[in-house]
Amino acid sequence: MNINDIIGQGGVVEFLRTAHKQNRIASLYIFHGPPSVGKTTTAISFAAGVNCADNPGIGCGKCKICKKFLEINHPDLIIISPVDSSDPKQIEQHQSDMIEQQRWRINESPQSMIRIIQIRDLQEKLKFHRWSASRRFVVVVDAEKMRVETANAFLKTLEEPPVDTTIILVTSQLNSLLPTIISRAQLVKFNKLKPEQISEILHQKYSISLTQAEQAAKLGNGQLQKSLKFAIDEDLINFRLEIIESYLKKSTADFVKICPVRINQREQMMILLEFMNILNQDCMYIKLGLADKIVNYDFKQRLVDYVKKVDITKLIENNDILEQAYQSLNLFIDPVLIRDHLIGEIYEC
Template sequence: MPELKALSFDEIKGQDRALGILLKAQGKARLPHAYLFLGPEGVGKETTALSFFWRLLCEGKTACGKCVPCAKFLRGNHPDVEIISPASKSLKIEQIRALEAKLYFRPLEAERRLILFPDAEAMTREAANALLKSLEEPPPYNLFVLVAKSTEGLLPTIVSRCQIVRFRPLPQKILEQVLVERFGLSEEEAKGLSCLAEGSLGRALRLAERGFLEELSRFVKAISTGKPSQIVAVAETLPKLKEDLPLFWEMVLVWLRQGLLSHLELDEFPEMLPEKPPRDFVVPAMERVQQAFSAIQMNLNQEIFLLELLTFLAELWRKALHAEVSPVGARAA
């Protein structure tokens, strides 16, 4: 297990309700045998699970960072912590079998063995059924924490054996604060990323790492100017995002949605985002961009698809802009 970058509960922002549930359970010293942490990706579920483990292992139950159990945990070599991550793309029955071989033995050093499934939705059906047996008749001295985005990918019987703790998207202001204070981003960049990340710190960091704000700006400039050279350049660049391409399209949809909310006077358009799209552009553009997700799944030639998409969006932008400035367009608005 690699060295862990765990946080104290005081450092976890925007999840006060979830932390309160865990602190109350720890205070009573009567923990359930299994938790299910549910919520969007990147909002702190796995971080909170590790931080909870840290508190439980600490001699003073405070995550002091100074005692021997804390040191072992933070180094990633505490013998009573098990992190069961997917092997390749799925979590297999062999991994559950290997875990089961340990469950009926007492923990080596701690009061209980702490077992984390950071991607419970990746379990195969065979693995899930095997785990279910341990959850139905839980061996003593073990605490399971399953992490998932929703219950849809889990067996209902597994869900029913766990105490559910829900995690919410982070408020935009808190996300901005974390990006600036913990990760050293500029306030301007943090505002832009927090708007696009929809409450997910993990998503904001991925956007920052891949320079997605700049990619979005180039995308918008290409379709707003309609210049063929810029359209071709963007069509050649975007496929290089590879596995992050779906995230880029999600970001485009967020930009379009912010434009729609602004035109409906339900929200202000964030000034740190690229140019606001014309009103008549937004809805048909959303419908066309949705096709990008299907194109990725169908393994179409991305460059050809993007050339067609960008050309269509550029023409749609031109027509929508013309409608806004023409007398007919003005009366329609």
């Protein structure tokens, strides 16, 4: 793989390649945009491409340097991502887990953040000359997950990185970064991916069948990781099937069984609402004679039969009910109340 293989971010790739060609690589970038659209992957591919001798600026993907960079295992590529604690041993473990598991997000709990000790450690490393690459790269994943004091400790380094070193801050929440940091960086904006681009990635990179990839991409709403989960996570795949079954049968008992109402199940409840929303949209498409647009194509005939019994005004009303449920969940209203509201308004009428 090289930077040209990044899907759906043509403008960004062109911008970075031009910067390299014109020898104008900045010392500080902020890669920002929606979650899970390839920001960190692009940062790493860019680092590999800049240092590759066989295909400079793009990367050959095969040489020793490219491989080591892409496997995040080159001493001149430093990746920092949120950790659960400030314990140096755990941080060390976290760094080796990243290389071993080939992913940069290891801890994704609410308390995971970038710790001041990680920044101090980075500053120590940057005091030394780079190892062997022509340009050293530091990639900070989820850079918004930094306390103000950590960001302030980092500021000096961001203002004046060592020569031949580029720092890339990656974030999906640009406004959560300190304005003093934003003003010093070159901003690079990433786009939301289109469903067809996501299905292409799922198909090519993860060998998922095209029809399944297309469905997962639509369910994932522009987010690659989410779409990938919808394509391969058995629990989620079954969850969708159960929701559709309960919906088509209007079975309150089944819905109560599957509806995630515990306090730690907020994310699943969110997914349930998204699934129901897409299901309702599918019903509307069928009602409007656009059955070829539906996402839950594997239930097409049953949905067609179901829609015959439902009025379009009810489907529009359902749309509002689901939107309201979504907002209630965001306001931390008791999920049991939300569930009972859905039962009363959608299942029992």
